[in-house]
Amino acid sequence: MEDPCSISTISDGCWVVFQKGTYLKLTKITQKPYMLGKRRESVSIHLSSAIGQPYGSTFQMVCSNDKKRIYYLQCLTWEEISNYDLKRETANEASAFDNRNLLGDGSSQKLTMEEIMALKKSGASGEEVIQAITANSTTFSSKTKYSQQKYVDKKGKKHAELIVIHKPTIDLIAEAMFFQGPRTVSYLRPDSLYQLLSYSNVYPGSRVAVYDSGTQGLVTAALLHRLGAAGRLVHVYAGEKALKYTYFTSAVTAMNFDDDTFSALSFLHINRLHKVKKPEKTLDTTLEPLVIDPRLLRPDAPMDVTDNGTQEQPHGKRKHDQDEKADKPCARRKAPLMELYMELKNHGGRCMHLSETWLRELQVLPERTHPLVNMSGGGGFLLTGTKVCDEDQK
Amino acid sequence: MTFDKFHKIIKECDTVILYFNNTQTYALEVTKTVKNRHGQQVPHVFQSMYGALKVESLVGLQFGCRVQLATGAGYIFYPTPELWTLTLPHRTQILYTTDISMVIARLNIGPGSVVCEAGTGSGSLSHAILRTVGPTGHLHTADFHEQRWLAAADEFKRHGLNDRVTTYWRDVCTLGWPVTEVADAVFLDLPRPWLALPHAVNAVKLNGGRICSFSPCIEQVSRTCELMRSLGLQNVTTLEVLTRELQVLHSDMPVIDITPDDRPNLKELEMSAGESDAKRPKLSADIESSQEGSEDCNVTESEKSDLSAIALTKEVPSPIFNGEGRTKSKSILSAYPKLTQAGHTGYLTFCIVPPGLPRPVSTPVV
Numbered sequence: 001m002e003d004p005c006s007i008s009t010i011s012d013g014c015w016v017v018f019q020k021g022t023y024l025k026l027t028k029i030t031q032k033p034y035m036l037g038k039r040r041e042s043v044s045i046h047l048s049s050a051i052g053q054p055y056g057s058t059f060q061m062v063c064s065n066d067k068k069r070i071y072y073l074q075c076l077t078w079e080e081i082s083n084y085d086l087k088r089e090t091a092n093e094a095s096a097f098d099n100r101n102l103l104g105d106g107s108s109q110k111l112t113m114e115e116i117m118a119l120k121k122s123g124a125s126g127e128e129v130i131q132a133i134t135a136n137s138t139t140f141s142s143k144t145k146y147s148q149q150k151y152v153d154k155k156g157k158k159h160a161e162l163i164v165i166h167k168p169t170i171d172l173i174a175e176a177m178f179f180q181g182p183r184t185v186s187y188l189r190p191d192s193l194y195q196l197l198s199y200s201n202v203y204p205g206s207r208v209a210v211y212d213s214g215t216q217g218l219v220t221a222a223l224l225h226r227l228g229a230a231g232r233l234v235h236v237y238a239g240e241k242a243l244k245y246t247y248f249t250s251a252v253t254a255m256n257f258d259d260d261t262f263s264a265l266s267f268l269h270i271n272r273l274h275k276v277k278k279p280e281k282t283l284d285t286t287l288e289p290l291v292i293d294p295r296l297l298r299p300d301a302p303m304d305v306t307d308n309g310t311q312e313q314p315h316g317k318r319k320h321d322q323d324e325k326a327d328k329p330c331a332r333r334k335a336p337l338m339e340l341y342m343e344l345k346n347h348g349g350r351c352m353h354l355s356e357t358w359l360r361e362l363q364v365l366p367e368r369t370h371p372l373v374n375m376s377g378g379g380g381f382l383l384t385g386t387k388v389c390d391e392d393q394k
Numbered sequence: 395m396t397f398d399k400f401h402k403i404i405k406e407c408d409t410v411i412l413y414f415n416n417t418q419t420y421a422l423e424v425t426k427t428v429k430n431r432h433g434q435q436v437p438h439v440f441q442s443m444y445g446a447l448k449v450e451s452l453v454g455l456q457f458g459c460r461v462q463l464a465t466g467a468g469y470i471f472y473p474t475p476e477l478w479t480l481t482l483p484h485r486t487q488i489l490y491t492t493d494i495s496m497v498i499a500r501l502n503i504g505p506g507s508v509v510c511e512a513g514t515g516s517g518s519l520s521h522a523i524l525r526t527v528g529p530t531g532h533l534h535t536a537d538f539h540e541q542r543w544l545a546a547a548d549e550f551k552r553h554g555l556n557d558r559v560t561t562y563w564r565d566v567c568t569l570g571w572p573v574t575e576v577a578d579a580v581f582l583d584l585p586r587p588w589l590a591l592p593h594a595v596n597a598v599k600l601n602g603g604r605i606c607s608f609s610p611c612i613e614q615v616s617r618t619c620e621l622m623r624s625l626g627l628q629n630v631t632t633l634e635v636l637t638r639e640l641q642v643l644h645s646d647m648p649v650i651d652i653t654p655d656d657r658p659n660l661k662e663l664e665m666s667a668g669e670s671d672a673k674r675p676k677l678s679a680d681i682e683s684s685q686e687g688s689e690d691c692n693v694t695e696s697e698k699s700d701l702s703a704i705a706l707t708k709e710v711p712s713p714i715f716n717g718e719g720r721t722k723s724k725s726i727l728s729a730y731p732k733l734t735q736a737g738h739t740g741y742l743t744f745c746i747v748p749p750g751l752p753r754p755v756s757t758p759v760v
């Protein structure tokens with residue numbers, strides 16, 4: 001039976017990523033209204049009105065009760081979206097007109113979707129269409145101005161941003177969670193997570209063990225996505241609380257994984273780690289051995305990825321985990337990783353790198369391109385390395 | 395044949411990584427013979443700083459093992475796409491893991507994904523994509539440079555990736571990819587990405603997908619972003635990502651042993667209080683204000699001025715040396731930033747192709 005959440009339309013009970021401008025939030029589609037905004041100005045939106053539309057559709061908020069500020073969502077067509085954007089741009093420009101420090105920017109007029117479609121209908125060849133849309137916008141400026149007039153919103157309504165309901169993919173989840181509060185994911189910035197995913201060499205069907213706490217299951221969900229149904233992911237946890245419980249309210253749940261992928265995930269308490277049996281030394285080439293062979297990796301704090309390694313954890317790793325437990329973990333610290341670096345180096349760790357990534361976003365607009373004024377100061381440290389064969393350690 | 399499926403024991407024709415240290419890392423293909431400059435087959439021997447390695451001798455060893463050469467030892471690593479990126483033969487500029495990680499994650503590539511790429515270049519990104527899409531996914535990669543196309547196709551074959559990749563010798567700016575409406579993601583690393591952008595949109599599945607373009611220069615980014623918005627692509631985002639690497643080592647730090655010295659200072663007799671007041675440099679302000687509050691402090695005016703002198707000059711005999719007259723030091727674990735590092739690779743521009751977006755090009759591709 002097809003899981004309603006794995007198909008490509010928004011359905012009841014599914015997790016989605018709600019986007020309004022730069023605002024991103026992970027939420028569930030229910031019959032209850034979604035509260036948006038701070039207490040006094042908050043509005044309630046009936047997300048259930050989006051059910052049946054494809055993921056990634058764009059919606060307009062339509063007021064159904066002005067006093068109670070209740071809205072529902074109305075799906076927009078392509079023509080509506082492009083007209084809507086144009087209206088907003090025109091409105092912005094009109095308001096900017098009197099500001100002498102701003103550039104009156106006629107050069108940024110763009111071809112509308114409608115015009116592209118009209119051009120296609122008029123029998124223009126594909127190449128001509130491309131030429132038209134890639135050519136300098138001035139060629140079309142008169143035409144654009146005409147259509148602009150047509151769409152100028154005479155009533156001068158406020159232009160609220162449109163809403164997009166996305167399928168929860170790992171990048172959108174990581175971003176939404178970091179956006180909602182870096183602390184909720186132990187300051188693991190999405191780009192650091194992405195580096196971790198590369199360096200841990202996870203691939204469909206590989207075997208991975210992870211120690212991941214304090215990230216709302218973000219690392220686990222990301223690994224599970226990369227592993228697919230053919231993989232094996234052992235989630236090593238510490239503490240008394242059955243982690244499974246918290247698990248089902250996390251990024252792992254939000255991914256709407258199918259049953260096959262979900263069954264790749266199993267749990268193991270850290271105190272039982274020593275019990276994991278060594279794999280038999282067969283030459284079965286279809287499965288990777290459960291030994292920390294190619295890659296060993298952990299970012300700072302509660303996350304820990306060890307590619308194909310549930311046992312043979314160097315002593316240092318375990319000790320480190322305990323340190324972290326005693327001391328409130330924080331992904332922003334690098335000192336624990338420096339110590340771990342040294343310990344792992346003495347336990348067969350080679351090709352070790354301690355690093356951090358620097359991420360900067362840019363505003364790109366004609367004549368107004370510059371890096372964003374604010375950027376994140378730190379998104380976690382990452383220690384990567386390769387564990388070599390044991391013979392060497394003696 | 396090592397990139398398709400993990401195995402533990404080195405076989406003939408495997409590609410392996412020979413690691414000595416972080417700057418001396420090499421990719422080797424385990425073969426009996428290689429062609430020399432004159433086109434003759436000669437035994438495959440790798441000449442390293444630490445001596446010669448008969449490459450064939452690696453067959454049967456385990457990945458992760460140590461190999462002893464004449465004057466030093468190295469390790470044999472399994473070739474992950476990250477290690478391949480560091481060791482591959484350069485035919486073009488390539489993308490490195492920092493950017494690659496961002497590209498793969500933000501394009502939402504996973505098992506079974508179908509990806510279109512142009513240009514293939516040296517295949518650095520391609521290898522990382524191929525690992526992530528796995529045997530059930532597919533990569534359609536195009537380059538208009540014949541030699542590069544042939545070299546990449548040959549490499550994929552030797553790496554056992556043939557089943558999950560199709561290479562094209564093709565100009566994507568005029569022709570696009572031979573496949574349309576199949577891709578979950580499209581990646582562009584071209585000098586004029588905007589020309590290929592309408593084709594990129596066409597390659598994406600009707601229910602939507604992602605596109606990313608990499609450009610070293612902001613002018614290219616500018617044109618690309620403008621066109622992306624015109625085509626109705628959403629969430630157009632441009633970013634830069636760099637890695638800051640830290641060197642971890644134990645290093646010595648001098649420790650100053652401060653022993654309070656209460657003996658009267660001879661110098662104070664030679665100096666009048668007023669004089670020293672006038673001469674008093676700015677730096678003393680801190681010391682002074684910290685002393686002012688305490689009533690029973692027996693520091694005289696002139697002693698204060700002397701303290702400020704200590705703060706400024708080294709000649710003044712001071713109590714900073716310990717009994718034996720030398721400073722102590724202690725070993726601390728430190729992380730040093732590199733003196734120079736990559737400051738720019740390129741700008742990554744991402745966008746989302748929403749479901750049902752009208753396609754800009756309708757011509758059947760040749």
Ligand SMILES: C[S@@+](CC[C@H](N)C(=O)[O-])C[C@H]1O[C@@H](n2cnc3c(N)ncnc32)[C@H](O)[C@@H]1O
Nearest residue numbers: 486489513515516517518519537538539565566
């Ligand atoms: C910088 S390289 C790509 C490197 C690649 N991303 C990697 O990581 O190895 C750019 C490549 O694009 C190819 N190229 C440039 N214009 C092209 C076009 N119009 N169609 C197809 N390939 C093109 C060039 O031949 C070159 O090999």
